Amino acid sequence: MIQKVQAAMLSMQRRAWEQGVAAQALLELGERDLVVLFAKDAVVNQTKDGRLGLNGDKVPVADPAANGEPVLFAANVTGDPALKKAAELMLDFLLYKAPKTRDGIIHHNYIENMIWVDALYMMPPFLAVAGHPQEAVKQIVGYRRMLMHPEKHLYYHIWDDDRQEFTRKLFWGSGNGWAAAGMTRVLNALPESMMQEKAMLAGFIKEVIDACLLYQREDGLFHDILDDSSTFVETNAAQMLAYAIFRGIRGGWLDAAHRDAALKMRAAAHKKVDQFGLVQGVCGAPNFDRAGTSTEGQAFFLLMEVAYADMSA
Numbered sequence: 001m002i003q004k005v006q007a008a009m010l011s012m013q014r015r016a017w018e019q020g021v022a023a024q025a026l027l028e029l030g031e032r033d034l035v036v037l038f039a040k041d042a043v044v045n046q047t048k049d050g051r052l053g054l055n056g057d058k059v060p061v062a063d064p065a066a067n068g069e070p071v072l073f074a075a076n077v078t079g080d081p082a083l084k085k086a087a088e089l090m091l092d093f094l095l096y097k098a099p100k101t102r103d104g105i106i107h108h109n110y111i112e113n114m115i116w117v118d119a120l121y122m123m124p125p126f127l128a129v130a131g132h133p134q135e136a137v138k139q140i141v142g143y144r145r146m147l148m149h150p151e152k153h154l155y156y157h158i159w160d161d162d163r164q165e166f167t168r169k170l171f172w173g174s175g176n177g178w179a180a181a182g183m184t185r186v187l188n189a190l191p192e193s194m195m196q197e198k199a200m201l202a203g204f205i206k207e208v209i210d211a212c213l214l215y216q217r218e219d220g221l222f223h224d225i226l227d228d229s230s231t232f233v234e235t236n237a238a239q240m241l242a243y244a245i246f247r248g249i250r251g252g253w254l255d256a257a258h259r260d261a262a263l264k265m266r267a268a269a270h271k272k273v274d275q276f277g278l279v280q281g282v283c284g285a286p287n288f289d290r291a292g293t294s295t296e297g298q299a300f301f302l303l304m305e306v307a308y309a310d311m312s313a
Helices: 001-008 016-029 032-044 065-079 081-097 123-131 133-147 172-189 190-215 236-251 258-272 295-312
Strands: 114-116 158-160 165-168
Touching: 001 016, 001 133, 001 295, 016 065, 032 065, 032 081, 065 081, 065 123, 081 236, 114 133, 123 133, 123 172, 123 236, 133 172, 133 190, 172 190, 172 236, 172 295, 190 236, 190 258, 236 258, 236 295, 258 295
Parallel strands: none
Antiparallel strands: 114 158, 158 165
């Protein structure tokens, strides 16, 4: 099943973040040669200002950074100076060129001046592995402050920084999955000297997972908008949350009591894989407003599986 899901993912057309999340799945699976190939093509599509994987779209700010860790990995294993330079340019863009709020939190796109929950996955993990773990934590804290409901502990999707209001004031399942998975990757990348920050992130991840679990269906899945049962039943939020739970249990910072809920998510996701390896019922490309298939849905099935295997080892 993993081979089929991977093959289906490789067949898909990909935008900047899709290239990055697919490459990350391959990286965690140990598919070294494929990671290098993905990284090289992200560099082929790198803009002059450093953003990776932009094959025509000039607006994204956060999404290109999803390619950062795979490109940095490829640079380290190949010794290719062009890959090293590409990773440095991506990092330089985030640190010094990207549009930001007044307190330094990176906007999701140019022109819009908005904060999207998706960015919790796209940028902080790269900042953490590229030698700027404090900046990674700063970005997470900033996104959480702007997007999280203080009582429900769920993240709204989009904040308009100019108008100082939510543009999409919805608890999007995949968005909360991006948050949990992104913070999980950062926690695992932080150095041992940052134990206080590790503990803080573990608390952040647990609170969003526990908040999501209140809306888990009997079949193990979630609705596209977590608290709105009139929206379609969606597959990828379960895969994303299962990934975070399995990594948390493996890392010892999440209670094993979460295991049963994650196993239920995993079993439900397995039932959604069709004969061609396509994970059905995820928030579907290209507009992510209905059930369908997507690169990120394929990638998170793979990420979930490798996290499960690591937990079970």
